[in-house]
Amino acid sequence: MKGPFSSTAGRTAATKARLDTLCPEPPLQLASLPGTFLTLTSLSFLPMPGSHQDSGTVVGKGSLSQLPEGCNRSAEGRGQPLPSAHFFQDQGSSGRRNCGAAWCLSSTPPSGGVHKGRGSGGTKMQDRLHILEDLNMLYIRQMALSLEDTELQRKLDHEIRMREGACKLLAACSQREQALEATKSLLVCNSRILSYMGELQRRKEAQVLGKTGRRPSDSGPPAERSPCRGRVCISDLRIPLMWKDTEYFKNKDLHRWAVFLLLQLGEHIQDTEMILVDRTLTDISFQSNVLFTEAGPDFELRLELYGACVEEEGALAGAPKRLATKLSSSLGRSSGRRVRASLESAGGSGSSPILLPTPAVGGPRYHLLAHTTLTLAAVQDGFRTHDLTLTSHEENPAWLPLYGSVCCRLVAQPLCMTQPTASGTLRVQQAGELQDWARVHGVLKGTNLFCYRQPEDADTGEEPLFTIAINKETRVRAGELDHAAGQPFTLSISNRYGEDEVTHTLQTESRGALHSWMEALWQLFFDMSQWKQCCDEIMKIETPAPRKPPQVLAKQGSLYHEMAIEPLDDIAAVTDILAQREGTRLETPPPWLAMFTEQPALPTPCSPASVAPAPARTHPMPWGRPRTFSLDAVPPDHSPGASRSVAPLPQQPSPRSRGLFSKGPSRTWLQSPV
Amino acid sequence: MLLQGHQLRDGCVQPGQQRVEIHKLRQGENLILGFSIGGGIDQDPSQNPFSEDKTDKGIYVTRVSEGGPAEIAGLQIGDKIMQVNGWDMTMVTHDQARKRLTKRSEEVVRLLVTRQSLQKAVQQSMLS
Numbered sequence: 190m191k192g193p194f195s196s197t198a199g200r201t202a203a204t205k206a207r208l209d210t211l212c213p214e215p216p217l218q219l220a221s222l223p224g225t226f227l228t229l230t231s232l233s234f235l236p237m238p239g240s241h242q243d244s245g246t247v248v249g250k251g252s253l254s255q256l257p258e259g260c261n262r263s264a265e266g267r268g269q270p271l272p273s274a275h276f277f278q279d280q281g282s283s284g285r286r287n288c289g290a291a292w293c294l295s296s297t298p299p300s301g302g303v304h305k306g307r308g309s310g311g312t313k314m315q316d317r318l319h320i321l322e323d324l325n326m327l328y329i330r331q332m333a334l335s336l337e338d339t340e341l342q343r344k345l346d347h348e349i350r351m352r353e354g355a356c357k358l359l360a361a362c363s364q365r366e367q368a369l370e371a372t373k374s375l376l377v378c379n380s381r382i383l384s385y386m387g388e389l390q391r392r393k394e395a396q397v398l399g400k401t402g403r404r405p406s407d408s409g410p411p412a413e414r415s416p417c418r419g420r421v422c423i424s425d426l427r428i429p430l431m432w433k434d435t436e437y438f439k440n441k442d443l444h445r446w447a448v449f450l451l452l453q454l455g456e457h458i459q460d461t462e463m464i465l466v467d468r469t470l471t472d473i474s475f476q477s478n479v480l481f482t483e484a485g486p487d488f489e490l491r492l493e494l495y496g497a498c499v500e501e502e503g504a505l506a507g508a509p510k511r512l513a514t515k516l517s518s519s520l521g522r523s524s525g526r527r528v529r530a531s532l533e534s535a536g537g538s539g540s541s542p543i544l545l546p547t548p549a550v551g552g553p554r555y556h557l558l559a560h561t562t563l564t565l566a567a568v569q570d571g572f573r574t575h576d577l578t579l580t581s582h583e584e585n586p587a588w589l590p591l592y593g594s595v596c597c598r599l600v601a602q603p604l605c606m607t608q609p610t611a612s613g614t615l616r617v618q619q620a621g622e623l624q625d626w627a628r629v630h631g632v633l634k635g636t637n638l639f640c641y642r643q644p645e646d647a648d649t650g651e652e653p654l655f656t657i658a659i660n661k662e663t664r665v666r667a668g669e670l671d672h673a674a675g676q677p678f679t680l681s682i683s684n685r686y687g688e689d690e691v692t693h694t695l696q697t698e699s700r701g702a703l704h705s706w707m708e709a710l711w712q713l714f715f716d717m718s719q720w721k722q723c724c725d726e727i728m729k730i731e732t733p734a735p736r737k738p739p740q741v742l743a744k745q746g747s748l749y750h751e752m753a754i755e756p757l758d759d760i761a762a763v764t765d766i767l768a769q770r771e772g773t774r775l776e777t778p779p780p781w782l783a784m785f786t787e788q789p790a791l792p793t794p795c796s797p798a799s800v801a802p803a804p805a806r807t808h809p810m811p812w813g814r815p816r817t818f819s820l821d822a823v824p825p826d827h828s829p830g831a832s833r834s835v836a837p838l839p840q841q842p843s844p845r846s847r848g849l850f851s852k853g854p855s856r857t858w859l860q861s862p863v
Numbered sequence: 864m865l866l867q868g869h870q871l872r873d874g875c876v877q878p879g880q881q882r883v884e885i886h887k888l889r890q891g892e893n894l895i896l897g898f899s900i901g902g903g904i905d906q907d908p909s910q911n912p913f914s915e916d917k918t919d920k921g922i923y924v925t926r927v928s929e930g931g932p933a934e935i936a937g938l939q940i941g942d943k944i945m946q947v948n949g950w951d952m953t954m955v956t957h958d959q960a961r962k963r964l965t966k967r968s969e970e971v972v973r974l975l976v977t978r979q980s981l982q983k984a985v986q987q988s989m990l991s
Contacts, residue, residue, distance in 0.1 A: 319865060336990060347900060522915060743902070856907050857910075858901055858902070858906045858907050858908070858909075858910035858911055859901065859906060859957050860899050860900065860901040860925045861899060861900055861901075861928070861957065861961045862895075862898070862899045862926075863895070863896045863899065863961060863964040863965050
C-alpha cells in the first residue's frame with residue numbers, strides 16, 4: 190500500500206528552527222523500545238489500550254525524562270505505542286498545547302500551540318500529521334545520537350535533508366518530468382530513511398541486549414567464524430513487456446509510464462534511472478550498474494519496480510485539489526487501519542516505504558508493480574532470468590503488462606578473492622628435491638598462494654616464482670611430516686591433478702607465523718564454502734559510471750536543461766537556484782513591455798520604438814547576466830523593399846554608457862562553426 | 864533577372880533572397896552543418912569583412928566546409944542569414960544564432976539568406 194508523499198511545503202521556518210534547536214541537545218536516555226518505533230507512524234489512529242489511560246497524566250508534567258519509565262512499564266516490545274501517542278489521541282486542544290510544552294526542550298516555548306504558523310492552516314488532521322512527522326524526525330535523530338553511531342547518523346541526516354529538498358522541489362516544479370524525478374527522489378529518500386531507522390533500531394536493540402548482561406562468551410560455543418564480505422553488482426537489468434492489443438487502453442493516446450527500480454541489500458538502498466515506457470518498447474532496459482559493497486554471502490538483494498502513469502499536462506493540474514480533498518476527508522480510521530495492516534505485513538526490510546500518510550501536494554504517484562529477491566544462488570558471471578512477483582493488477586492506474594521476469598547479470602566478488610588475505614616469508618621445499626628449500630615471499634590471494642622472489646615483486650607486478658593453487662579440493666596439513674623431519678613449523682598443501690597428487694611443503698618462521706597461516710587458510714576454506722560459485726573464478730565488476738543527467742528532460746527553458754544535476758548533489762542547491770530563477774523572472778520585465786506600460790522598463794528616456802523587441806521565445810539565460818539590449822538597432826522591418834542590408838541605424842549617444850548594461854560595446858567579431 | 868523558379872512559387876521570399884535547405888550531417892554525437900557564422904548584435908560589426916554596411920550586425924556566413932551539407936545545399940560564403948526555420952536572425956546575439964542553427968531536435972534547417980551578388984542584381988534591375 191503506497192501512501193501519498195508528504196510535503197513539507199506548509200512547514201514554516203519557525204517550526205523548522207524549533208526542531209533544529211531540539212536536536213543538538215545531549216542525547217536523551219531513552220530506554221530501548223524494540224518494535225515500538227514504527228508504530229509511531231500510525232499512532233494517531235490506533236485505539237489506545239485501556240492500561241494506558243493513566244499515562245495521560247504524563248502530558249501535564251512537562252518533562253521528557255518521565256517518558257522512558259512510562260515506556261518501560263508499558264512497552265512490551267510488541268507494537269505497544271509510546272505514551273506520547275496520548276498527546277494526539279486527546280481531542281482537546283489543551284492536550285496539544287501540553288504536548289508541545291513536554292516535547293520542547295529548547296528555551297523558546299511554543300506560544301499558542303505546536304501548530305502555530307503552519308502555512309497550510311488546514312484541518313486538525315494535517316496538523317496532527319505534521320506534528321507526528323516532526324516527532325518522528327526528532328525521535329530518529331535522538332536515537333542516532335544516543336547510539337553514538339556517527340556514520341549512520343550522518344547518512345540519516347543527509348537523507349532527511351535530501352527528502353526536504355525533494356519535497357520543496359516537488360512543490361515548486363511545474364513540469365511533469367520534473368515532478369516525476371522529484372517524486373522518485375522522494376521515494377528513494379523515504380526508503381532510505383526507513384531502512385536506516387530500522388538499522389538504528391536493530392543496533393539499539395543489540396546494544397541494550399549487550400548491556401542487560403547476556404554475555405555470550407560465558408556460555409555457548411566459541412566465536413564462530415564469519416565469512417568475508419564481498420561486493421555485489423547487478424547490471425544490464427532488463428524487464429520484458431508483453432503488449433497485447435488495444436484492449437488495455439481506453440483511448441488511442443500513447444499511454445506513458447515512468448518506471449524505475451529500487452534495489453535494497455541490507456540497509457543500503459540504491460535506485461536506477463527513471464525510464465519512460467510506452468507501447469513502442471518491448472523491454473524496459475536499465476543502463477545503470479548498481480554496486481553494493483559490504484555484502485555477506487547470505488545477502489538478499491531485493492528488487493522493486495515502481496511505476497507511475499504519466500498523464501497529459503492538463504490532468505496533473507487538476508489532480509492536486511482532487512487528491513487533497515479526497516485524502517483530507519478520508520484520512521481517519523480506514524487509512525489508519527490500512528497503515529497498520531501494511532506495517533504488520535511489512536516485516537523487516539524492503540517493504541514499500543510509508544513514512545507518513547500526509548496529503549500530497551499533487552505529484553505523480555508511484556506504485557509498486559513487481560518485486561523479487563535475489564540471493565547467492567542467483568549469482569553467475571553471465572545473464573540469467575529470474576521471476577518477478579507481480580503486485581499490481583489491472584485496475585491500478587500504473588499497471589504495466591509485464592511479462593513476469595527480469596534478466597540481469599548479478600555478480601559477486603568476495604574480498605578474499607580480490608585482496609590478499611595473508612602474506613609473509615616462507616621457505617618452500619622444492620618438490621622432488623628433498624633438501625632444497627627456497628626462500629620466498631608468499632601471498633595468499635583468492636584461490637592461489639603466490640610465491641614471489643622478494644616482497645616487492647608482489648607490488649610491482651612481477652611474475653611469481655611459482656603458484657600453488659588452493660581450492661575446494663586442496664588439503665592442508667600442519668605439523669611435522671616424515672620427509673621434513675627436523676624442520677619445525679611446517680605445513681603441507683596437497684593438490685590432486687588427475688591421477689597425481691602434488692604436495693608442497695612450506696616452512697614458516699615461527700609457531701605464531703604457522704598459526705596465522707593456518708588461520709588464514711581455514712578462513713579461506715570457510716569463505717569458499719560460503720561464497721560457493723563466486724570463488725571459482727573472479728567475476729568481473731565494472732565500476733559504475735557516474736549517472737548522466739537525465740537526457741529526456743533536455744527541454745529548453747526547463748531547470749534540467751540549464752544544468753546537470755547529479756543525484757547525490759544537495760538538492761538544497763537546486764531549490765536555491767529554482768528560487769533565484771523565479772525571482773529573476775519577476776525582476777526583469779521584457780523590454781517591449783515598455784511600449785505598453787506607463788513606466789519605462791529602462792531608466793533611459795529613449796523612445797520605445799527604438800527598443801529592440803525581445804525574441805518571442807525566451808532562451809534560458811545564464812544567471813547573473815542581464816540581457817544585452819541593443820538600443821541602436823532597428824526593429825525588424827517586414828515591409829518589402831529589403832532595406833535591411835543598408836539599415837540606417839540611428840546613432841544614439843552611446844546609451845550603453847548609462848550603466849544599464851553589463852556589457853559594453855563588443856570589440857570582437859566572433860566566428861563559430863555550426 | 865535572377866529570380867529562380869522556387870522564388871516565384873514562394874510568396875514570402877523577397878527579391879534578392881534565397882532559400883537554402885541544409886540537411887545536417889551526423890558526426891558521432893553531433894549534427895553538423897558544415898559552415899561557420901560571424902556577427903551578432905553583441906559583436907563589433909566594423910570587423911565584418913562581408914557586409915556592405917559596416918554597421919550591419921546580422922549573421923553572416925564566414926566559411927563553408929568543402930563537401931559539407933551547407934555547400935551541397937548551395938550556401939555561399941558571405942551570405943547573410945535572415946531566418947532559420949522561420950526564426951529571425953537579424954536581431955540576435957552570436958550565441959543565440961549559433962543555438963538556433965544547432966538544435967539537436969532539427970535535422971533539417973531552412974535558411975533564408977541574402978547574397979551580395981543577388982542584391983546587386985536586384986538593385987540594378989530596379990534602377991534600370
